[in-house]
Amino acid sequence: MSRSRLFSRIGAGIVKELSRGQCTAFYRTSFIQRPYSARWQPQVELHPETKGHQGTISQKHRQFSSTATGSDSADGSDLNEMISVAFVDKDGEETDIKVPIGMSMLEAAHENDIELEGKDYNAIFLDQHISFLVDYNWVLCFCTGACEGSLACSTCHVIVTDMEYYNKLEDPTDEENDMLDLAFGLTETSRLGCQVIAKPELNGMRIALPAATRNFAVDGYVPKPH
Amino acid sequence: MAIFDQAIRRLSLSLSLSRRRSSLSFSTLSSNPLRVCVVGAGPAGFYTAEKMLKAHHGAEVDIIDRLPTPFGLVRSGVAPDHPETKIVMNQFSKAAQHERCSFFGNFTLGSSVSLSELRELYHVVVLAYGAESDRALGIPGEYLSGIHSAREFVWWYNGHPDGKNLSPDLKSTDTAVILGQGNVALDAARILLQSTSVLATTDIASHALEALEQSSIRKVYLVGRRGPAQAACTAKELREVLGIKDLYIHINEVDLHKSPEDEEVLKNNRIHRRVYELLSKAATSAPSHPSSSQRELHFVFFRKPDRFLDSGEGSGRVAGVHFEKTVLKGAFLSINGVVVTALSHLLYVAQHLNRTVGPGKQIAVGTGSYEYLDCGLVLKSIGYKSLPVDGLPFDHEKGVVPNIKGRVLAETSGDPTQLEKGLYVCGWLKRGPTGIIATNLYCAEETVASISEDVHQGEIAPTSTFPKPGRQGLLQLLDNRDVRAVPFSAWEKIDSEERRLGNLRSKPREKLTTYENLLKVATE
């Protein structure tokens, strides 16, 4: 088939869709075909490219589920064990959340609609004349670490606000440090949220999102250049 | 099957509506939305779209690209053996599938549609089309055959439809020289040196895999103008190349000697410190000679290319590179401390204006002593360059669009505060070709904040009184010109076909590498 005929077939499809009705009909069609919120879609499939790393990811899940369901826990006492962790947002406001043992802070943030990456725009601007509102629903869609916890980005960067808790964490691996190198606003108690896994000793830990650190001092930490 | 699919989609739609979307969703389908066009479907474009959709509840965002496939350098830049870096495509796909977002590929800004037309069609145009050209060295012999830009080489092994024809000659030489020591240079070195059985399990283009299987290249030189304390790569990439199985690494130990300025750099910059440590560890732990079958990677510091040498007999093929040895000049002692020379003071100021972290650059200057390196392949990894389009203010020296926080500055006015209304930039076109994928997140955040401010302050005309045709107008215009745009659903077909083909070869994906094949699958 010639290239120009290929072109015209694709184009025709789009134009047909447009001419079928009003603009709105077009949007709605695309909405029905492509629901956005992945949370309520059938499990989003990881790209097969991630195979090599799926091991790591599922291992983490296994670790989590075995503790959380208690299926292979001898006495069942760990059942549903949770610790409490405070997430400090950019304005210094804290949200206390319960995190099951074995779950990463990235997952915990997801579960609780806390956005790790970047700042957010909650109600910065509000102008009815231009129908310009903040869509709160979006917050939950964007608290994804870009690499979904496979240590290949730095968008899940968090700061442990208390040196004492920071010291209770296992040292970051070389691979985590490689990613921390690239994190925005790195501090001495920075970690990657996908690598900080809830354990009993961490009960009461406070975690700040990078943008928040501009406004408040980290306990026991003097900022140093990196 | 199709019916089943639809049912699932409807189900998930109603779930998402009832549980998450609330009534807000329908009110978003306003008849006069803020219409936004993002040019370039790479990380900068997608992060911009994502942030726009999120910050502007009513906005309708179209992402356009010259290729039929989205994701820019995530698809054609990220190395095939870095699948985890490509996971971000999931996030970008979700944005593309959002009800107020569309992707249209396969047509080019500048030829299919002009910038002024786009600005007529949309309230806001954000240019995020990156850097698709290369900086030149400007030295004799640069255009001999066998010399390629690293960008072309990367496109070639990643199956970019414009890269397939590069066909670098890997068979008539055993030595490659890579100019530059950044991550792109390291990627190229790794692809040349890695065992092809490892590469065969990645989504590397099959034409590249075949060529690499027959490659006679055993030695790669990575050459930098400055020293190990200034190397431009990151620890992750360096660790990877150093970790290639059965590879002999050579680093001249004298190059590892640290000057007081180097000490200062390493103290203040975590990335440089960790890279230096890896290099010095590799230098001390390496055996003194390679075994006979081993492939070799040589890090060569303090050399700048002076000219390329022809193999003679008018063949027009490169036979080697002539280098001048360098020393570092223009150092200053500390980022907050004493400045040693006037030059360094300027550098210091420049650095701060650019908001780059860490102590400033020491410049490599020639010493007048020269050296020659034989090779049959040269990859220039000295930086990408953006290209302007008609009607776009452009700073040719810096290779960026002059802008303030993403707002494009008008060129002709002579007034630095004069802005091009409704026109913005993001990514490499805005700040130059540096940084990682996540850098674009902050870059997009800044541009979107500027847009938001301008909308709020009425700099962008209210959409209710000044509606624009947006998507419908664009598609109509393209149709009139017989230019055929390809929607995201076409990419989804390409995606599943590539996975299917990959599956047959135990690869995650077999990329379609020609426009013909891509468009054929897109229309099936």
Ligand code: FES
């Ligand atoms: S999510 Fe990418 S490193 Fe944590």
